[in-house]
Amino acid sequence: MAIRIFITGGTFDKEYNERDGKLYFKDTHLPEMLALGRCKLEVAPRTLMMVDSLEMTDADRQIVVEQCTRAKEEHILITHGTDTMEVTAQVLGKAIHNKTIVLTGAMIPYKFGSSDGLFNLGSAMAFVQVLPQGVYIAMNGKCFTWDNVKKNRKTGEFEALSNVRR
Amino acid sequence: MAIRIFITGGTFDKEYNERDGKLYFKDTHLPEMLALGRCKLEVAPRTLMMVDSLEMTDADRQIVVEQCTRAKEEHILITHGTDTMEVTAQVLGKAIHNKTIVLTGAMIPYKFGSSDGLFNLGSAMAFVQVLPQGVYIAMNGKCFTWDNVKKNRKTGEFEALSNVRR
């Protein structure tokens, strides 16, 4: 089973620029992370964009939809910033029904040593292999369907809609 | 959904003793790893033993079987050394049929910085939630049923029996 991986940026791939002290995107760390995890699945990674998800536009989301639609693989993992992950999941969930698509991300950049990214990537790679067709978000060890998930801005945690503390 | 976690030791939890330069077991790092992964699942961890899996005896394996049998949770994750993980999986697979049990481990100790452990833990936590009742090994991003898996001693990789290079 081949798994298509689409990379869109997000905290996952942010780095620290020692010249100006700012965070920026260079290359994705996904292949490095899969190597660290000794992942032996057949994967086909492709970088679609490298953006902070707060700056992701409708046009950007259409690119993601289009790429998922065109992909010949039936299992697709997408790395994405957490701030608007639920928005992209909704756009995908309404548009695509014949594939298993899992979005995941990180609260701390992979390069910063104390990242949750490797754990999330491991869980997302597992969910994408076994879940039925549909669009999901894998965060905090959990998996949510696209139409029942929200990031709790206070805790930074993803929750089912019915559980969100308002 | 509550997930029972049984800890048996293995490379996962090995540490370096700076007094004598030897590897040893102190406490499990599992709670620390789940915290790093910002895992928000309801878990109930319990250390059954702290052994190198090459030294795990039949009696040790009976303790694991017994604890899995008694556990009220239907989803059980077991951390285990990789050298005899397949043996314990077979013992469990023959004895228990009404629960989802996933064994996982690591090639590099968690404390050594470059461990595959967090990735494996993420994937195992995902598999244990969604797979049907049965006994599985989750390693290298993949999941194998207990009766179709073997560690390839040359590559250190887990493989389905039909794929093992002999």
Added chain:
Amino acid sequence: MAIRIFITGGTFDKEYNERDGKLYFKDTHLPEMLALGRCKLEVAPRTLMMVDSLEMTDADRQIVVEQCTRAKEEHILITHGTDTMEVTAQVLGKAIHNKTIVLTGAMIPYKFGSSDGLFNLGSAMAFVQVLPQGVYIAMNGKCFTWDNVKKNRKTGEFEALSNVRR
């Protein structure tokens, strides 16, 4: 020999805020770094401020001068952002002559895993013990007197004035 340590902030102590994705100061990591280095010197650390050195004011520098003047210890190490480290060194160099004062810092935050901070701290702790009275900057394994050092903005490297590529 007791060594007084004054902490002023800088990249050394920056952390990543996972709520808003910004860098910020919380507490100093100096005691943690000294513990990691198994440093057994008698030290007396005190946080004077927690600022980005680009935002350090003349008034802030007067606080540093005053604290160094008042300190009963003759050996003082100061952690400082690299962007204006040479400015603070000059102010100190002109004001204080009866103590050994060494400023050091980092290009990458300590918490980001790939920091030069621990190496710099080790060298600064050594220089401050053995150099004659005066004010110095310890960076890149080297040590410079306060009146003969400049940060090369292109390379991020500290250099003697005569060597600076202009």
Added chain:
Amino acid sequence: MAIRIFITGGTFDKEYNERDGKLYFKDTHLPEMLALGRCKLEVAPRTLMMVDSLEMTDADRQIVVEQCTRAKEEHILITHGTDTMEVTAQVLGKAIHNKTIVLTGAMIPYKFGSSDGLFNLGSAMAFVQVLPQGVYIAMNGKCFTWDNVKKNRKTGEFEALSNVRR
């Protein structure tokens, strides 16, 4: 000022073999550590041997003496296992008087993430530049002359002879 670096092995350079779970030596991590520390000193590293210092023989120590004698550099840093570091320092101290030689090491391997190695290397690189001719051990942020130092086996700490708790 060029600094000659001689590498002899020790905990510094130990690695974990994920095939058999044993510690072993592959290549030195010294260049990687100097790069991480953004060290810009002119250095000439050379690996003399890769041994656990408990297994270092008199013949091995003669190689170290000979190499230090022949080296054209006047400043020499030696990485060494901590268990017999004081023995090699004594051999060197009796044989060589016209150079500044500093031995250093680590309690935890560099590759294990929580090593004291980078701190020790930073301090040793500083001491070797500024101390008068002689043979020294740099550990725990301190520096000892070859004839007044002993590793305390209980605490793992290096101490002046007069301070050793017997």
